[in-house]
Amino acid sequence: MKNFYFYNSTKVYFGKDEVNKIGKLSKEFGSNVLLVYGKSSIKKSGLYDRVNKLLKAEGINVFELGGIDPNPRIESIREGGNLCKKHSIDLVLGVGGGSVIDASKGIASAAVYDGDPWDFYSYKVESKGALPIASILTLSATGSEMNGGSVVTNLDTKEKNGWGSPYTNPKFSILDPTLTYSVSKHQTGCGIVDTLTHVYEFYFSNEKSYLNDRICEAIMKTVIHYGPIALEDPNNYEARANLMFSSTLALNGLTGFSKDFEGFNHITEHVLSAYYDIAHGDGLSILAPHWMKHILNEDNIDKFYEFAVNVWGITPDEDKAYVAAQGISSVFSFYRSLEMPLSLKDVGIIDPDFDELAAKSVKRETLGRFVKLTKEDVKDILIFSK
């Protein structure tokens, strides 16, 4: 087990009606709140009115920036940053899914920076601070509600880059599973795949850490158990609650305390969605199973065997290769059962430039830590995904 630092500064309020605390919790940071949200869903569901009312009851001035895209654009970050400066914002409150919370982090950082916020996402400058950030989560997927990461897209440069700073963990996040009842089947599936992939990024690692692996398996088993239940019965509280907190724990430090982030799946998916603006979960659903199939070899067969037996319940057998293959096959079947895409064609990507996508993914000599992939490897994975 390698050395690590373990701490998370975000306070989580979890459960039905915890949203009612938003006024008092926000007021602790000041009287000017920038409410950041996406398209129309929080207006339709009544959450927009409810939050506004709760904030105003505490005498808070609510400014707002709506219309954040599912792959949030750098333009929104710039606009939000300027709004914060103009209105002396005390707290940036993201109400929505990962995209909205990611955008809130960029905005809060842009608010205290004189240059262009793309400087952060292109790793040109280090952030020196950020306004306080908070979130009300409406979609279980990215884990952004309890970490400092933020992914933003620049359509001009065809880049979708992940970035974070010590200042961008939300001060608090409210997680009410009932707010995810209205999430569509497809978005629920995307969230399930995103959560699982966050776990894969740490689980598939050459760093040995028994406890870390068992915790990863605990989260994967929960998601696999409750995913189909939530799709079948969207208002099932236990299913929504278990999926929600699983998505939070999958990327809050717990799944990777003594591991390094593998990288392939997220990096290559960011390239795909920067080019084609597909949903992050769709991209991951296409890539991860094909990646597993491509990398399985004699050196890592024990890991895939463990994955098959401990996560997918495959019966242990002396024929390790058979068991390992059954595990990977279970990933394909599970994603198919969620009606998630398994090929580029499924999301309308026909005859892409495989060389260009591979080159954009593999910026150094190789990509990934568990198995180091060359451009040729990534191209192969993409071709098998077509």
Add this chain to the structure above:
Amino acid sequence: MKNFYFYNSTKVYFGKDEVNKIGKLSKEFGSNVLLVYGKSSIKKSGLYDRVNKLLKAEGINVFELGGIDPNPRIESIREGGNLCKKHSIDLVLGVGGGSVIDASKGIASAAVYDGDPWDFYSYKVESKGALPIASILTLSATGSEMNGGSVVTNLDTKEKNGWGSPYTNPKFSILDPTLTYSVSKHQTGCGIVDTLTHVYEFYFSNEKSYLNDRICEAIMKTVIHYGPIALEDPNNYEARANLMFSSTLALNGLTGFSKDFEGFNHITEHVLSAYYDIAHGDGLSILAPHWMKHILNEDNIDKFYEFAVNVWGITPDEDKAYVAAQGISSVFSFYRSLEMPLSLKDVGIIDPDFDELAAKSVKRETLGRFVKLTKEDVKDILIFSK
């Protein structure tokens, strides 16, 4: 899944040689440190000299209170509190196991209180604050390094009471597994049992929480896997590291985020060790298996079945009662394999006053949440443990 608040303010620095950070980390709180420790072990191991040197290199004035007992006494808390007042202490640094860290919490609270610190432990007054606390852990067991709890014994009143406040989480804790290499076989066994029992206290619950249960199982499996390895090979880093972080996670909020603390094992053990000054782990080792045997019934058989299959690897079978019994039987065998006591006689308690012990344990009508135990139940468990 019931509503919950999830946050832990302690920063953990985990791994070999992280102790070298103690000077700089302590200095952030000021220049006067009270070093709290137990008997001679940290002097023998050289840790005492090492920590002193690191603190002094930062210009820190080190005051000290050694000799903390394994079941820390209220007298030590009083003495430490007075030392803090006298020397304007900025940070109370516990170097040792759970007893030393528990004592540090009491001392840091006594330091800012004018009355007798037993007032906290007897629930007469609420603490209004505490000096900053930090720890260097040398024994994997209690989880005190990442929570606010503190257990202190009053021999005058024959009470061993647990208490905590919002101010008593260590600001930071350093967890270096190599510091536990010298822990004796018996103390290692006690730590293993203590960690497992912390998990039982949440796992055995009527609150349904799938994710919570899977995480509990992850920790129990790790401890069961590495316990025997650490006993066999005390300098095995992976074993010591996995046991150490398991003990931290077992009582830092992760195992019980959506559960209530069961209570029987810890409360009755506190009575036992207040009367007989036995090691906490020994008391738990005697009680827990007998408790399981006593409470197993038709209503909770599913939980014990899950425990048997998921934690102890018992083969699933239609005969649930048989599988459940096999699980409990595994607890007995595992504790025996660790050479831990399974009866009161094993720790020299002969012919105790069962009625008195039961009455001290069950202060209200019943004790425990998973199965509500009357005084008669507790007496029966104790008699079967004799």
